[in-house]
Amino acid sequence: MSNISNNDKNKEKNYKSIIRETTAKNASKRKMKNNMITVLLASFVIIAVIPLSSILIEVFKNGAGAFSFNFLFLPPGSIGSGDGGIGPAIQGTLLVVGFATLIGAPVGVLAGVFLSEYSSSSRVFAYILRLFNDVLTGIPSIVIGIAGYITIVLTMGSFSILAGAFVLSVIMIPIIARVSEETLKLVPNTLREAAYGLGLPKWKVVWHIVIKGSKSGILTGIVLAISRIAGETAPLIMTILGTSLFFSSFNSPVDALPLRIWRLASQPYPSAHEQGWGAALLLILLVLSLSIALRMFAQKRSLTFKSTT
Amino acid sequence: MSLKDSNAAHAELVKKLDLRNKKSLFGDKFFKGLVIGASLYTLLMVALVLFSLSEGSIPIFVKEGFNFIIGTDWNAVEGRESFGALPYIIGTLVSSAIAMAIAVPISVGIAIFITEMIPKKLGTVLSFVVELLAAVPSIVYGLWALFVFRFWIRDFVEEPLHNSFGDYISIFAKAPFGLDVFTAGIVLAIMIIPIITAVSREVMKAIPHSQKEAAYALGATRWEMVKTAILPSSKTGLMGASFLGLGRAIGETMLVTLIIGNAIGLAAIPTSLFSQSQTLSSIIANEFNEAANDLHLSALIGLGLVLFIITIFINVAAIFIISRVSKSYSNVRE
Numbered sequence: 001m002s003n004i005s006n007n008d009k010n011k012e013k014n015y016k017s018i019i020r021e022t023t024a025k026n027a028s029k030r031k032m033k034n035n036m037i038t039v040l041l042a043s044f045v046i047i048a049v050i051p052l053s054s055i056l057i058e059v060f061k062n063g064a065g066a067f068s069f070n071f072l073f074l075p076p077g078s079i080g081s082g083d084g085g086i087g088p089a090i091q092g093t094l095l096v097v098g099f100a101t102l103i104g105a106p107v108g109v110l111a112g113v114f115l116s117e118y119s120s121s122s123r124v125f126a127y128i129l130r131l132f133n134d135v136l137t138g139i140p141s142i143v144i145g146i147a148g149y150i151t152i153v154l155t156m157g158s159f160s161i162l163a164g165a166f167v168l169s170v171i172m173i174p175i176i177a178r179v180s181e182e183t184l185k186l187v188p189n190t191l192r193e194a195a196y197g198l199g200l201p202k203w204k205v206v207w208h209i210v211i212k213g214s215k216s217g218i219l220t221g222i223v224l225a226i227s228r229i230a231g232e233t234a235p236l237i238m239t240i241l242g243t244s245l246f247f248s249s250f251n252s253p254v255d256a257l258p259l260r261i262w263r264l265a266s267q268p269y270p271s272a273h274e275q276g277w278g279a280a281l282l283l284i285l286l287v288l289s290l291s292i293a294l295r296m297f298a299q300k301r302s303l304t305f306k307s308t309t
Numbered sequence: 310m311s312l313k314d315s316n317a318a319h320a321e322l323v324k325k326l327d328l329r330n331k332k333s334l335f336g337d338k339f340f341k342g343l344v345i346g347a348s349l350y351t352l353l354m355v356a357l358v359l360f361s362l363s364e365g366s367i368p369i370f371v372k373e374g375f376n377f378i379i380g381t382d383w384n385a386v387e388g389r390e391s392f393g394a395l396p397y398i399i400g401t402l403v404s405s406a407i408a409m410a411i412a413v414p415i416s417v418g419i420a421i422f423i424t425e426m427i428p429k430k431l432g433t434v435l436s437f438v439v440e441l442l443a444a445v446p447s448i449v450y451g452l453w454a455l456f457v458f459r460f461w462i463r464d465f466v467e468e469p470l471h472n473s474f475g476d477y478i479s480i481f482a483k484a485p486f487g488l489d490v491f492t493a494g495i496v497l498a499i500m501i502i503p504i505i506t507a508v509s510r511e512v513m514k515a516i517p518h519s520q521k522e523a524a525y526a527l528g529a530t531r532w533e534m535v536k537t538a539i540l541p542s543s544k545t546g547l548m549g550a551s552f553l554g555l556g557r558a559i560g561e562t563m564l565v566t567l568i569i570g571n572a573i574g575l576a577a578i579p580t581s582l583f584s585q586s587q588t589l590s591s592i593i594a595n596e597f598n599e600a601a602n603d604l605h606l607s608a609l610i611g612l613g614l615v616l617f618i619i620t621i622f623i624n625v626a627a628i629f630i631i632s633r634v635s636k637s638y639s640n641v642r643e
Contacts (some may be wrong), residue, residue: 011520014537025311034530041422045435051499052442057452062456108312110347117343129348131628132355138553138624139358139617141558142590147611149597150361170354177351203340220611231446234562234590238597248525258448265452278447291444295437303387 049289066278082271099165104172112180147253407494416505451564512546552627
């Protein structure tokens, strides 16, 4: 109650200040101020767009020259020679991200199902889960990397693809859970009621009606999470370490694109820098195409939801 | 059909149904168990991070005690070990503060521009472009900042500032080099602008139309409407958005590692905007694989714990602010 009256008071204050403004100063001056601020805000947009265009231009300009068969499929040559390529990094990124998705996607989706379908029976638990989910989203990835180092690398005794996949899956889970919860909640209740009315048990309703009905939304969440972890570097330093060899076993170091970019950028040789830009071009093509596809996909999805409800 | 027969048929049907019930009951229990298991796993991950960091940093706190937080010396050489985190805590806070000072006004401005000042279709396109910035991996930002952006900053911002004010104002005192806390702050700002913009847009969208209409009805210009009807009621929400951005800036690692200059110990405390510095996350990234001994490793894990605690504090604050805002909006609608 007090909140509402407070709001009313605020509104009244607002109106008063508007009246004061509109009557006291002359109209053309106010219009000019309006226009000036519009221009200022437009320039903010330009300020934000300059870096994006510069990044894209530089990455394409400097990276395109590096592309060749050798660059994409060979392991790195000796340092400073400019020979070889980033084959192991590409392979490693695909493997680590793939394994991370195998762990992260089911857990994330099921946690999302709990939040959307089962939370009414245990509200406290749902509240805690939501809070922890948000906390997990906010933990810096390098800190999650340290935890992965302590729990997996130290226990196994070696840097490994499993440690990397585990750490990346921890980054994925809260993103997927959040998006899944949101999309599952979009499924109209009438669909659930109709299914219950036919005598289906709850798990079948959830599985066949709710989850299958929002398949595309859940997929969006998973792809979003993948595009997020594909560029992660910091937690990989302490879990997969990086190497110039192709994948050999589950308990030896692996390479990944972001790690390789970091190593190449830290070398003093122009040939290494060119390869670094090339690797960045590959990474950015991967991530941007995922997120652009997502955006188009999501727009289509919102249309289909409008037509079904 | 005799009575007996129909009774038997009935019994059989009941049996069947019962069986199905049991099966579906099992299915229900199994599925619920699965869902709760996944939720518990999520909780377990947070506990795991906290537990492993605390356990790993015990040795350094045993050796250095509180001095680990307030000490400024950082030496990993065997026999002369001394670890103090203060310079990196300061480096983290200063670079994030610079990032916030630049990013918050720009992000809020962009959010206002996109939601209120231009046609909706153009707004969608623009917000898409801004969100693409969020999709660029931070290592690519780092690469770009290291090879392109730092020269712009050095030549067009830092040198003019240094040449005109360097002798009088101490924050412009050091000769600019491009790899410093100022550059790091600016690139961090570019990185967090999309996040703050996105959340700010959500906040502003939630403001009831009646408020805007009221302002327009009184003859307000567009900016006056924004100033009197939108900004006051979205203040808390914008604060929550900024906190989210701050949490991101504090934890960001790779691009900072590439461009902050990586000073060690006392030298990492920035005395001017153009000082080389170091953040909690960048020193972890730099030294983790070369940790000379267990104590050094434990010190780095301890830095991780400090970083964890700072970001948790900020993010939880953001979560509470944002949830309070959504509650007060639902009040308005009622």
